[in-house]
Amino acid sequence: MPEHIKKKLQEEIRKLEHELAHELPAEIKKAAALGDLSENAEYHMAKQRQEFVNARLGQFKKRMAELSLVNLANIPHDRAAFGSTVLVYDSSKDEKIEYKLVTSEESDVNKGLISTTSPIGRSLIGKQVGDMAVVVTPSGKRDLEILKLTTIHDAPEE
Secondary structure, X not given: XXXXXXXXXXXXXXXXXXXXXXXXXXXXXXXXXOOOHHHOHHHHHHXXXXXXXXXXXXXXXXXXXXXXXXXXXXXXXXXXXXXXXXXXXXXXXXXEEEEEEEOOOOOEHHHOEEEOOOHHHHHHOOOOOOOEEEEEEOOEEEEEEEEEEEOOOOOOOO
């Protein structure tokens, strides 16, 4: 897993844990001191935020666990997969486009960074040079011919 993504997730987890352990209990205590909890908007908002933060924290921790399981040895050397840079010919646009297959945290379509879970990313996974990938996007069906492939094993270290 790229180190900067790991750090970003760890920072988010740290912030949420701090809010959950320190800020929200203080807000809930302060709101509870105002009296009748059945009509206490501050109390209910703080409790809702507590539920949201708890759920979000669980998502981040699950994502960290998933990303830590990425094993470079399991990534193919001859097919598009996580970390690959793929040059395609898009016949619907009559242009060559370069995509890099990345995690959802890194994705930025404007920079050609495509999540492996996006429609384009999923269509490219497992493809080799010469293969066709068909992807259905909101703007319609696109046929992408794989022109060049650089896997994570071929790419220079960042």
